[in-house]
Amino acid sequence: MHRQAVESWPAAADRWCLAVDIGATKLAVGLVSGSGAVRAAERVPTPHGPAGDPEPGLRALFGAVDQVCRVARTEGLTVLACGVGSGGPMDAERRISPLHIPGWRDLPIGPLLAERTGLATFVDNDAKALVLGEWWWGAGRGYRNLLGMVVSSGIGAGLVVDGRLLDGASGNAGHLGHLVVVPDGRPCACGNRGCVEAETSGLAIAAWTGRPPAEASPAVRRRAGALVGQAVASAVVLLDLSLAVVGGSVALGYGSAFFEAANAALARHAPIGYARAARIVPVAQGPDAPLAGAGAVGWRGLLGVEEPPPVLERRAGSDGQDPSDQGESSARGGPTARPPQ
Numbered sequence: 001m002h003r004q005a006v007e008s009w010p011a012a013a014d015r016w017c018l019a020v021d022i023g024a025t026k027l028a029v030g031l032v033s034g035s036g037a038v039r040a041a042e043r044v045p046t047p048h049g050p051a052g053d054p055e056p057g058l059r060a061l062f063g064a065v066d067q068v069c070r071v072a073r074t075e076g077l078t079v080l081a082c083g084v085g086s087g088g089p090m091d092a093e094r095r096i097s098p099l100h101i102p103g104w105r106d107l108p109i110g111p112l113l114a115e116r117t118g119l120a121t122f123v124d125n126d127a128k129a130l131v132l133g134e135w136w137w138g139a140g141r142g143y144r145n146l147l148g149m150v151v152s153s154g155i156g157a158g159l160v161v162d163g164r165l166l167d168g169a170s171g172n173a174g175h176l177g178h179l180v181v182v183p184d185g186r187p188c189a190c191g192n193r194g195c196v197e198a199e200t201s202g203l204a205i206a207a208w209t210g211r212p213p214a215e216a217s218p219a220v221r222r223r224a225g226a227l228v229g230q231a232v233a234s235a236v237v238l239l240d241l242s243l244a245v246v247g248g249s250v251a252l253g254y255g256s257a258f259f260e261a262a263n264a265a266l267a268r269h270a271p272i273g274y275a276r277a278a279r280i281v282p283v284a285q286g287p288d289a290p291l292a293g294a295g296a297v298g299w300r301g302l303l304g305v306e307e308p309p310p311v312l313e314r315r316a317g318s319d320g321q322d323p324s325d326q327g328e329s330s331a332r333g334g335p336t337a338r339p340p341q
Contacts (some may be wrong), residue, residue, distance in 0.1 A: 015078045015299035018068065018119060020061070021126060021290040022086035022109070024100035024153035024203065027057075029064040030288075031072060032295020034309065036137030038288040040071040048284065051102040061142075062116055069117060082113055082121040083298025085129030085290060087154055089235060092122040092170045099189040100154055100203065115192035122301030124148060126173060126290060128158030129201065132300065133243045133293030135160050136308040140282035145241045148283075149176060150259075151228055152248030155197040161239055164306055176235060177201070181227045196231045200224040201335070202250045213250055218257055223257035224250060229265025229280060236270050236278045246292065 021028040023046060030041035042064040050055035072079050087098035087109030095106045104324065114121040123131075130187045131148025134140040140148065146229040150156050159166040165174040176189050177197040185194025186204060198204050200223070202213040209220060216224075228251070244266075247301065251258050262280045270278065283289040300306070 004305035009283060010259065010295070015080055017295045017302070018065070018070065018072075018079055018082040018117060019291045019298065020063070020065065020082065020084045020086075020113065020293035021129075021294045022096070022098060022101075022292070023089060023126065024098065027061050027064060028291055029061070029068045030295075031068060031077065032083070032293045034290055034299060035183055036133065036285070036295070038285075038291050038295070038308050040068050040290060041288070042067050046101060047103075048101065049103040053103045054107055055103075057101055057103055058112070065113065065336065079119065080116055080255075081298040081302040082119040083129070083294045083296065084109060084113065084123040085126035085297055086123065086296035087176060088125045088127075089172050090125060090154060090170070091124070092236070094171065096123070106232055120302060122297050124297045125156060125158060125175075126293070127156030127177075128167075128171075128174060129293030129297045130289055131160055131245065131293070132165055132286065133172075133289060133296040134247075134283055135165075136296050137292060138242060138289065139245045139281055141308060143243050145239065146243040146245060147176070147232060147235050147239075147241050148293075149228070149232070149244060149251075150248040151200065151224070151244045151246055151251035153202045155201045155228075155248075157235070159235070159239065159241075161241075165300075168195045174235075176231050179231045179234060181230050196227060200227045200250070205250070214253060216254070221254040222261040223258040224254060226265040227256075227259030227261035230269050232262065232278075232280055233269035233275070234268065236275045237272060240274060242278055244278070244280045246280055249287075252282060252286065259282070261293065 016031040019030050019032045026043050028043045031039050044060050044064050047056035047060050070311045079212050086096045091097045095108050097105045110121045110123040127150045140146045148158045157176035158172045159174040178195045180194045182194035186193040186198040188198035285292050
């Protein structure tokens with residue numbers, strides 16, 4: 001891989017970041033360009049070794065990383081940095097402790113990947129990564145106040161407020177997955193009960209229905225959407241958000257049943273005037289959104305930028321529009337804001 005300095009977005013258009021997405025059930029690695037394109041993606045199951053033993057997970061992750069790096073070398077691609085989006089929580093030093101990977105506690109994933117690849121490595125929460133990628137290149141482009149949420153095996157969220165990605169004291173700002181939506185509900189891995197994650201994540205749905213999440217009934221799909229919409233409503237009212245962009249295998253797999261129920265719950269739980277225009281929409285980048293977000297973490301760290309980049313090349317969103325054509329006013333009825341059909 002080539003490693004060259006880049007000082008501006010135009011210079012990043014045909015250069016790449018190594019992107020790493022760490023989830024409860026899968027590890028994904030790919031390359032993300034300065035225009036948000038994703039290529040050479042590798043996905044492997046997340047090993048769940050014994051508590052305190054990080055090696056099984058690291059072997060699987062490094063195998064995928066090595067494969068993507070080989071592709072980059074073979075194709076002569078210029079790779080400048082590595083961005084990581086990981087399930088949380090993490091500490092202020094960006095050591096990760098994903099709740100559903102018991103072998104990884106206080107794992108210094110950034111230094112480990114930097115040593116493995118020779119690349120400057122930047123780490124953030126996976127849902128914060130997702131909202132960053134969608135803000136820069138996807139359904140959130142043009143907005144300054146939005147939420148991004150992953151509804152998959154676990155649930156997390158990230159926030160952009162007043163044109164800035166929120167970090168919080170330890171980097172965990174926006175962890176909407178651990179907002180209580182069912183008082184005294186199902187126990188959560190975080191130690192509480194009734195969290196969004198404990199009620200509507202893929203792992204939770206499998207646990208309480210006894211069936212794989214993909215086989216959930218229409219009622220279960222609507223319930224998942226409704227509880228997510230209830231949680232989003234709290235964030236919208238608290239922070240005056242215009243848009244919530246949602247990805248992850250559960251949300252995207254459940255489709256219109258999920259998003260219609262989520263928007264109905266949002267309207268029901270956030271009736272105050274300033275919140276009425278807010279909408280919940282699917283990510284524009286589909287299944288690639290987590291990797292694009294991890295790449296955005298790398299670009300953000302490398303360039304030291306906060307605001308979205310200029311449009312470096314025309315890149316269609318899910319409705320065929322250039323994301324640059326979308327904006328905050330879309331929440332009043334534009335293409336970004338409409339519920340999925």
